[in-house]
Each structure stands twice: as C-alpha cells, then as structure tokens.
Amino acid sequence: MRAGPAVQGLGVLALTLGVYAALFDDIAGVAVSGVIALFILFRAALFCRAVTDLVSSVVVERTAGKRIIRQGGRLPVRTLVTYDASFPLSVSAEDILPAVAILDGVQVAEERKSGHISIRYVLRPMAAGETSFGGVALFVRDPFFSGTVRVSRSDLCLPFLRVVPESIREQGYGRGIGEGLGEGGGQSLLAGEDIRGFHEYIPGEDLARIDWKLSAKFGSLYIREPEGLSGGAPLVIIDLPDLHDSPRAEDFARFSIAASGEAEGICTHFDACPLLLISGGEIVTYVRGSPEQKEFIAALAAIRPIERAGHLYRYLDPASVRARVRAPPAGGEGAFRGRLISLIPTFGGEKGPLPFRLAVAGAMRSSGAAAVVIYATGRGDCSHLSQVVMEALHQGLGVRLRVPAEEQGHVEREVGAGRTLQVEVI
Structure with a gap:
C-alpha cells in the first residue's frame, strides 16, 4: 500500500502542527494534528477493507x-x-x-x-x-x-x-536436421539439392520450403523434402561455457532451458539419442543413445558453466585461413598477405587433426547419428566449435548450430568462415 499525494500532504500538515504545538504548548494544534492522523488511519483501514472485499469478488x-x-x-x-x-x-x-x-x-x-x-x-x-x-x-x-x-x-x-518440445517432428520429415520443426524456423534448400518427396505442411515449418504449384493443384500446403534428408537420430552436442566467461545467470538460465528442452524433445521422439557435452577443447560427457533415458536426462541436468581445462585459442582450419587471406584489410595488402600466408602452417593445422577433433570424430562415428545439432552460448573463442563443425562436414553429416541472438554474428564470423554453415538463434 502506497500513500497518495493527498495523504502525503495531510501527513506533512499533521507533523507541522504537531511540532508547532510542542514548541508553543498549543493544545488546539495538538488536537488538530491528532484528528488529521486519525483521519489518515481511518482512510487506510477503509482502503484495506475495500481491497479485501474487491479481491473476493x-x-x-x-x-x-x-x-x-x-x-x-x-x-x-x-x-x-x-x-x-x-x-x-x-x-x-x-x-x-x-x-x-x-x-x-x-x-x-x-x-x-x-x-x-x-x-x-x-x-x-x-x-x-x-x-x-x-x-x-x-x-x-x-x-x-x-x-x-x-x-x-x-x-x-x-x-x-x-x-x-519444439523438436518433435513428423516421421519421414527428413534426415540431416534430425529434429527440426521449430516455430517459425527451418532450413532452406541448398543449391543443387534434389527433391525426395513431399508432405503436408505442419504449422511452424519454414514457408520457404512450400511447393506452391503442388499446393495450388491439391488445395492444401505441401512441403518439399530434399534428397538425403531421411535417417535416424542426430547427435546432440551442448557446449558448456567457461566459468570465467559465462553469460549472466538469467541469460544462461534461458539458454539452458531452451537447449535442454529441445534436446529432451529429440530424445523423446527418437526413443534414443546420443548426447555429447563439451567445454572448450575437452569432452565432458558422452551418452550413447538408449531406450532408457535416465543417463540422458541426468546429463542434461549437469548443464552449467564449468572450469575449462582445455582451450583451442585461435586455432583456424585451412579453409578459414584461406578465407581470411582472400579478404585482407585495406592498406599494406601485399605485406599483410605475405605475412598471413606464412602463418598458415602454424594456424592451419597441417600437422593433422587435434586430439579434441579426433575424440569428437570417434563419438560421431560410434553414435551412428544422421546429423549433428550443436547448442552453444557462442561467447569468446570458438575454435573448438570450428573443429566440431569441420569433423561433422568431413563425415558428411548435416549440421545445425544454435546460439543466442546476441552472439549469432560473432559465431558466423568465427565458425562459418570459408564454409556454408547456417547459424540459428535459440
């Protein structure tokens, strides 16, 4: 309950009269001050009673x-x-x-x-x-x-x-994405993809996939299914942020709720789903898909910022480096290009895949996944995400990378350089 301007004015008046009466022994001032105070208490009691009766109605x-x-x-x-x-x-x-x-x-x-x-x-x-x-x-x-x-x-x-869960989808919708009928989301067909078939439109699918000619012919919306988008459960990968570079608590809570909710929906739909928790350049947890989802749910409950033991700061694959070489900054282009080309053996990974990438590759192969879905906060260096994406593409798996809206541009620059990669907002 808050006092309005009228009560505040009466309170100041009562206090002023009280001080005046005390200084000059004015009984009338004391009486008037007391009456005003009693009036304020009376109005407060009336207000509380009226509110109580109002609430009950x-x-x-x-x-x-x-x-x-x-x-x-x-x-x-x-x-x-x-x-x-x-x-x-x-x-x-x-x-x-x-x-x-x-x-x-x-x-x-x-x-x-x-x-x-x-x-x-x-x-x-x-x-x-x-x-x-x-x-x-x-x-x-x-x-x-x-x-x-x-x-x-x-x-x-x-x-x-x-x-x-957002991730529940219709059977036969397709491979590669594995989970995907997000509300208002989806993926567009890449150039050169063939159409495997059609299915009726489900609310929430990407309108860009609607075949308008077929829809006009049958009087109902139909969605194109691209060739090769059919298969089993995806491998869900969740990147846990570093304890010293994690988002604010409320931002991370929203990310955790969204990521775990979608991952649980994928697991529920396919009855089994492999899950890989990573943090920087290390694997935290790997859960094989099984009909019993206890391990899967327990792993999702462990989503939280952790103290990273391994980092891949500024590791660039050759494709990323070549993409940066092709677009040097203005001024001193020749010297910059020569210097950058000389650094490619160092940053380009010509000595072979890193141990982290080899471990991720083993997890992808053993999971038998049809696609990879990655959830990450996208903060700081994204070299480890580049390694995961590189290996998934090397194995011919479709990749979805979902990050918070505020980090989308940063992740697209860091991970998507030199390759076709769709970074979505979670």
Missing part, C-alpha cells in the same frame, strides 16, 4: 488459442476480469504469465464497462511440460492510497497448458 475468464502448444510458439490469450464495481476504488488489471513463459509484445487492457476489464496479449512458453497461469495482478487506488494485489487463487489460474 474477482472472477477471471481466460481463453487461450490452444491448450497444447509447441515450445517457443506464439499463444494468443484473452482474459476477462470481472469484479464488484460498487467499491469506491479505481481498478486496473494485468494477467500473470506462467513461470516458463515470456511476453511477446505488451498486454493491452481496456475497461469496456464498469467492473469488466478485457486483457489481450501473446505469450511464448520457453520450457516443455505442464504449466498454468499465475492469476491476475490488480492495481487499485482511491483518492488517498494505491497498491498492487496479486490474486493467485486456483480458479484464477486456469486453463492448464501443455507445452510440447
């Missing part, structure tokens, strides 16, 4: 676009808050989102008639599982006081929502 009717929604998808919500308008209070309301959801835009509230507040907004659930709303927040005020009340009765938290 609140009824919420909430309508969600659907009860089962994909992780990260957009869910439009409309909430109607009704209350007894006979109380001498001015009321506004705000919906309390589920704990695992974020707001997409802003909540728009309007009072169409007295005692009826309509709220419209769109939310995005970021973690899979069962969830519900948190109730409503009421902002109440009268001429003297104001306050915020969170009402979380069970009847105000309906409906319950089921959030399915």
Whole structure:
C-alpha cells in the first residue's frame, strides 16, 4: 500500500502542527494534528477493507488459442476480469504469465464497462511440460492510497497448458536436421539439392520450403523434402561455457532451458539419442543413445558453466585461413598477405587433426547419428566449435548450430568462415 499525494500532504500538515504545538504548548494544534492522523488511519483501514472485499469478488475468464502448444510458439490469450464495481476504488488489471513463459509484445487492457476489464496479449512458453497461469495482478487506488494485489487463487489460474518440445517432428520429415520443426524456423534448400518427396505442411515449418504449384493443384500446403534428408537420430552436442566467461545467470538460465528442452524433445521422439557435452577443447560427457533415458536426462541436468581445462585459442582450419587471406584489410595488402600466408602452417593445422577433433570424430562415428545439432552460448573463442563443425562436414553429416541472438554474428564470423554453415538463434 502506497500513500497518495493527498495523504502525503495531510501527513506533512499533521507533523507541522504537531511540532508547532510542542514548541508553543498549543493544545488546539495538538488536537488538530491528532484528528488529521486519525483521519489518515481511518482512510487506510477503509482502503484495506475495500481491497479485501474487491479481491473476493474477482472472477477471471481466460481463453487461450490452444491448450497444447509447441515450445517457443506464439499463444494468443484473452482474459476477462470481472469484479464488484460498487467499491469506491479505481481498478486496473494485468494477467500473470506462467513461470516458463515470456511476453511477446505488451498486454493491452481496456475497461469496456464498469467492473469488466478485457486483457489481450501473446505469450511464448520457453520450457516443455505442464504449466498454468499465475492469476491476475490488480492495481487499485482511491483518492488517498494505491497498491498492487496479486490474486493467485486456483480458479484464477486456469486453463492448464501443455507445452510440447519444439523438436518433435513428423516421421519421414527428413534426415540431416534430425529434429527440426521449430516455430517459425527451418532450413532452406541448398543449391543443387534434389527433391525426395513431399508432405503436408505442419504449422511452424519454414514457408520457404512450400511447393506452391503442388499446393495450388491439391488445395492444401505441401512441403518439399530434399534428397538425403531421411535417417535416424542426430547427435546432440551442448557446449558448456567457461566459468570465467559465462553469460549472466538469467541469460544462461534461458539458454539452458531452451537447449535442454529441445534436446529432451529429440530424445523423446527418437526413443534414443546420443548426447555429447563439451567445454572448450575437452569432452565432458558422452551418452550413447538408449531406450532408457535416465543417463540422458541426468546429463542434461549437469548443464552449467564449468572450469575449462582445455582451450583451442585461435586455432583456424585451412579453409578459414584461406578465407581470411582472400579478404585482407585495406592498406599494406601485399605485406599483410605475405605475412598471413606464412602463418598458415602454424594456424592451419597441417600437422593433422587435434586430439579434441579426433575424440569428437570417434563419438560421431560410434553414435551412428544422421546429423549433428550443436547448442552453444557462442561467447569468446570458438575454435573448438570450428573443429566440431569441420569433423561433422568431413563425415558428411548435416549440421545445425544454435546460439543466442546476441552472439549469432560473432559465431558466423568465427565458425562459418570459408564454409556454408547456417547459424540459428535459440
């Protein structure tokens, strides 16, 4: 409860009269000061009682676009808050989102008639599982006081929502990506790829893959399936950040929720999925795919920043170095190019793959994966990610690299130099 300008003014007046009465022994001043103080207490009691009665009269009717929604998808919500308008209070309301959801835009509230507040907004659930709303927040005020009340009765938290992992896909959708029907995401066909077949459009797939001629012929949307995109479960690789270069706690929590939720969805869909946890130039954990997912879930629970024991600072593969040689900075081009070419044997890895890359290659071969999906924070040096991507491409596996939005450009420059690589936002 917060005091309004009227109470603040009365409080200053009462204090001033009290000080004056004490200094000059003015009984009338003491009486007036006391009356003002009692009036403030009386108004506070009236405000608290009115708010209590108001809360007990609140009824919420909430309508969600659907009860089962994909992780990260957009869910439009409309909430109607009704209350007894006979109380001498001015009321506004705000919906309390589920704990695992974020707001997409802003909540728009309007009072169409007295005692009826309509709220419209769109939310995005970021973690899979069962969830519900948190109730409503009421902002109440009268001429003297104001306050915020969170009402979380069970009847105000309906409906319950089921959030399915973003990675669940239809059988036969394809190989290479392994998991991919992200909401609004997807991958475009590369030049020269042949079409293996078609399937009906599923909400959330990339609209760039729609075959408009076939869709117009049959009156329904159909998606092109590229040749070679069919197979088994992908190898999920999660890069744990260095303890001394990790994102803020809240940023890493969002990354962890998204990465573990998608990885769990992949494992659930394929009944088994190999998982590789790395950090810099070392392998932390490798879990073979098996129908029993206990080890997989336990490994996901260990996603956290760690003290890195191995680094691959500025290790560049020959393709990356040649790409940088072809685009030297302005000024002194000849000297710079000659000097850079002389460093290629040092930074280009002509002595053979590093032990880290050899270990990753063994994990990829033993997993029998059809593709590789990499989740990384993308902070700092990305030499180890370059090694992972190089080996995956060497083995002919499709690669998806998913990083936070703020690191996308950095990772594209560091890892994607000299090769075709799609870096996506998680």
